[in-house]
Amino acid sequence: MRKFLLPLLLMLFFIIESIFVELMPPKVFGNEYILVPHFLMIAIILLTVYGPKNYGVLYGFLFGLLFDIVYTEIMGIYLCLFPLVAYICYKLMKILQTNIVMVTFISIVGVALLELGAYEMNVIINRTDMTFASYSMDRLIPTLTLNFIFIILTVYPFKRHFEKLALSLDA
Amino acid sequence: MPQFFLNKRLIILLVSIIILVALIGFSLSGRSKLSWPEQFIKDTTGWVQTAVSRPTHYVANFFENLKDLQNTYTENKELKSRLDELARLESEVQKLKKDNTELQEILDIKDSLSAFEPKQATVIGRNPDKWTELLIINKGSRDGIEQNMAVITAKGLIGKVKNSQPFTSTVQLLSSMDPTNRISAEIQADGESIFGFIEGYDDEKGLLMMKRIPSDAKVKKGQTVISSGKGGVFPKGLLIGKVVEVAPAEYGLTQTAYIEPGANFDDIEHVMVAKRGSVQPDIKDMIDDKEEEL
Structure with missing residues (x-):
């Protein structure tokens, strides 16, 4: 049972992202901000930081593929970005110290990297004509705010769960 | 220098970039059908999504209903005032419908471009x-949904x-930017209709762009804009919206x-897929066989 808990948890966030976008009212605080949830990415980053070695990159790869097939129908964008961001966060954590404030900071940097990477890719394949100025005002900053709130709420439960998982695998 | 090329990480990076470009190119190549592993994965996740999203929608709807209850009184008043008008309109529609079928019978028209079969679906x-x-x-x-069918609310x-996969399908909204997203539309003006194409969406204004007028x-x-039915797959007469600005x-x-x-692209729960009633002539039938033999 324990074995399936982690994939199930990530699957849950995978689906919650879609439901969140469906139920989200289009106007927040009177402005048409584009709020994009990156809950799955946050879970994967925290898994990389606290969980067993290499798990983050592996699950990033698997769920990136799933995300691309099910949601975007363009294979490759998240398949590449999820593991890459997880790997960068893993490397950053080796340099920096692992306290909870630092991890929160790293996670938000990871989400920003993911957002910027996805923007660049979509500009390259001509799926958006948003300028960088309007992108950063209407999408990047609101998205980072939303995900920052999510990180603050969930970083502690994730930490406990993933550390337990790492311990149970070591034993 | 040799050490540089033997670096394992560098090779992994290069190989993954090649795979990435190949995969994106493959996905964008305009394939008419998804491969079977993709279809299988989409259908499987579709079941899980249904299992999770239905209950959440019920909860969300419950709270929305509570909110609606607050303005029931004023809404009811307003609706009652409109009811008289509606009865008159309904009798008029009945009369026009009858006229229409009679006239069509006289002219011996069997199917029109505007006939379609709606199929209910849930997001x-x-x-x-x-x-x-x-x-x-x-x-x-499995329910008869095919690629390129019109989706309406x-x-x-x-x-x-x-x-479309066996059990689920993907709908591309008019608001997404895709050069292949093009719909033949007509503006209903007095006298003659004006034809053009719905191409693209202005994100900042939240308006669709109708070009080539x-x-x-x-x-x-x-003025009201409807689908013209001339593109081949969409039925005629589906409401698209209203003209706001001309440039x-x-x-x-x-x-x-x-x-x-006319439809709100942000809040969509129930949709209808419109399968066009009139049969599109097959391209094979239109080609004269004799010419090929020559």
């Missing part, structure tokens, strides 16, 4: 990264079916009309 997912606006619905090719056209056509604000196009040869969509 079970939406693309969370909002770059391409895609919806996942719970009906697929009660308020108007919202998009077309992008891909002849420059001498007089488009006015507030000359880049080179002044044509005009571009900005259209406020």
Whole structure:
């Protein structure tokens, strides 16, 4: 049972992202901000930081593929970005110290990297004509705010769960 | 230098970049069908999505209903005042319908472009990264849904079916930017209709763009835009929206009309997939066989 808990948890966030976008009212605080949830990415980053070695990159790869097939129908964008961001966060954590404030900071940097990477890719394949100025005002900053709130709420439960998982695998 | 090339990480990086470019190119190549592993994965996740999204929608609807209860009194008053008007309108519609069928019988018209079979479906997912606006619905090719069919809500056209799997399908909204997203539309003006194409969406204004309208056509604000049925797959007469603004196009040869969509692209729960009633002649039938033999 324990074995399936982690994939199930990530699957849950995978689906919650879609439901969140469906139920989200289009106007927040009177402005048409584009709020994009990156809950799955946050879970994967925290898994990389606290969980067993290499798990983050592996699950990033698997769920990136799933995300691309099910949601975007363009294979490759998240398949590449999820593991890459997880790997960068893993490397950053080796340099920096692992306290909870630092991890929160790293996670938000990871989400920003993911957002910027996805923007660049979509500009390259001509799926958006948003300028960088309007992108950063209407999408990047609101998205980072939303995900920052999510990180603050969930970083502690994730930490406990993933550390337990790492311990149970070591034993 | 040799050490540089032997670096394992560098090789992994290079190989993954090649795979990435190949995969993106493969996905964008305009394939008419998804490969079977993709279809299988989409259908499987579709079941999980249904299992999770239905209960959440019930809860969300419950709270929305509570909110609606607050303004019931004023709404009721307003609706009652409109009821008289409705009765008159209904009798008129009945009369017109009868007239229409009678006239069609006289002219011996069997099927029209506007006939379509609606198929109910429920939205079970939406693309969370909002770059391409895609919806996942719970009906697929088993229910007769095929690629490129029109998808509507009660308020108007919202998009077309992008891909259909056996049990689920993906709907591409009109608001997503895709050069292949093009719909033949007509503006209902007094006397003659004006034809053009719905191409693209202005993200900042939240308006659809109707391009290629002849420059001498007089488009006015507030005119209704419907699908023309001339593109081949969409039925005629699906409401798209209302004209808000008209501007000359880049080179002044044509005009571009900005259209406020009738349907709300953000809050979609139940949709209808419109299967066109009249049969499209098969290309094979149109080609003269004798010519090929020569």
